[in-house]
Amino acid sequence: MQRPVNFFRFALMRRIKQQPKGEDIPYFSDLVSFYKHVNGRPPLHKDFDIREIDPEVLKGYDYVAKPFRHSFYCIALFLQGDITLNTGFWKTRLKKPALYFKTPCQVVSWTKPERWLKEYFIVFTENFMLNYKALADIIFELPFFKLEKAIPFELEPDEVELLTDLYNQILKEYRSDNTDKFDLIASYTQTLLIHIRRMYNKYAKIDKSLTAHIHQHDQSLVEEFRVLIRKNILSGNMENSNRTVKYFASQLTTHPNHLNAVVKRLTKKTAIAFIHEQLVHEAKSLLNQTELSIKEIAFSLGFNEPSHFNHFFKKQMHTTPVLYRKEKQVSFSNNSL
Numbered sequence: 125m126q127r128p129v130n131f132f133r134f135a136l137m138r139r140i141k142q143q144p145k146g147e148d149i150p151y152f153s154d155l156v157s158f159y160k161h162v163n164g165r166p167p168l169h170k171d172f173d174i175r176e177i178d179p180e181v182l183k184g185y186d187y188v189a190k191p192f193r194h195s196f197y198c199i200a201l202f203l204q205g206d207i208t209l210n211t212g213f214w215k216t217r218l219k220k221p222a223l224y225f226k227t228p229c230q231v232v233s234w235t236k237p238e239r240w241l242k243e244y245f246i247v248f249t250e251n252f253m254l255n256y257k258a259l260a261d262i263i264f265e266l267p268f269f270k271l272e273k274a275i276p277f278e279l280e281p282d283e284v285e286l287l288t289d290l291y292n293q294i295l296k297e298y299r300s301d302n303t304d305k306f307d308l309i310a311s312y313t314q315t316l317l318i319h320i321r322r323m324y325n326k327y328a329k330i331d332k333s334l335t336a337h338i339h340q341h342d343q344s345l346v347e348e349f350r351v352l353i354r355k356n357i358l359s360g361n362m363e364n365s366n367r368t369v370k371y372f373a374s375q376l377t378t379h380p381n382h383l384n385a386v387v388k389r390l391t392k393k394t395a396i397a398f399i400h401e402q403l404v405h406e407a408k409s410l411l412n413q414t415e416l417s418i419k420e421i422a423f424s425l426g427f428n429e430p431s432h433f434n435h436f437f438k439k440q441m442h443t444t445p446v447l448y449r450k451e452k453q454v455s456f457s458n459n460s461l
Contacts, residue, residue: 152192155173202223225268228379290316342389369384
């Protein structure tokens, strides 16, 4: 069996130090601007592209990329060459056939290949994915599209052959004039991902250290999420626009789908339910331990109107803030007798 990438030897499992400030890192939300950035030819479709990279194609590319962020999903089949990739907080040098992935919100960069590069890659936006429910469902479930797991693993010869055939099928359809070609491309891409999932799961079982690191990272993310919610509550920064999973995911530099999946896996709650739980906990503390009015509590928790706070609290607790406070006061009095 081909030996999997030793992640502790080839990958630097730490945040890249001295990164440029967030505002200094270019962000690409569409494929056209991305290809313009690397001096590549424009894609045939604004939300999906597949390419076969070889020495001839590379003549038109600026194949040195400084750190940038993107909003795409990318599945790359590396066949030959020698290149160093920085993806998220992983730094890896590829020399042998391998699969690697890029996910939305990651910081990505790469160096000039040490020798001629040959690879295939598929890149598509969330808009493309959401047009095909079956494809979206499998992407949200797959482990290698979780931000911290988007790391490369080496392939055996039979796996390279299988994946190369699938990429060529997608490439052939992409170049065709069929009006319904993207329906078939979405189906082919789903098939590709199912095969990759089988390969990924096999390598994850071999490298136990990878599984342990992933679990540790998930736990850290949930704790960072909880602390960030508390900080926002205590600083009065919980206005309506800041009570969303999207807002907290952006603060944690991760994707909302990934944050929700990790929180649900470890807490059995959705990310939005986790936010609401922390907000209710603070509301109950203020109702129990202070003499602040309902209006004052509502404003301190970021609600523009007391009625909005009342509606939120009643939905979560099945009682109003006023009744909750009275019930607690009565309960305390009875226990004091």
